[in-house]
Amino acid sequence: MKKVILLLPDKINRTIGASRWSKTDEIALTPENLLFVLSDKSSYHDRYTISPEEVEILSIEEVE
Numbered sequence: 001m002k003k004v005i006l007l008l009p010d011k012i013n014r015t016i017g018a019s020r021w022s023k024t025d026e027i028a029l030t031p032e033n034l035l036f037v038l039s040d041k042s043s044y045h046d047r048y049t050i051s052p053e054e055v056e057i058l059s060i061e062e063v064e
Helices: 031-039
Strands: 002-007 011-017 022-028 046-049 056-062
Touching: 011 031, 031 046
Parallel strands: none
Antiparallel strands: 002 056, 011 022, 011 046
């Protein structure tokens, strides 16, 4: 396993919609929606993303 320390923005993007329309809002970063971003558990109608330019990797370490 790895221990990763990231610097993330206070807000993330949430896109909701269907085949003919969509809407993107910025929402507060929470542990719950961070898991949606990291695990890609978003659904077709509800997607959470962070722009790669807004992520800074501070460290990656081995954990036993």
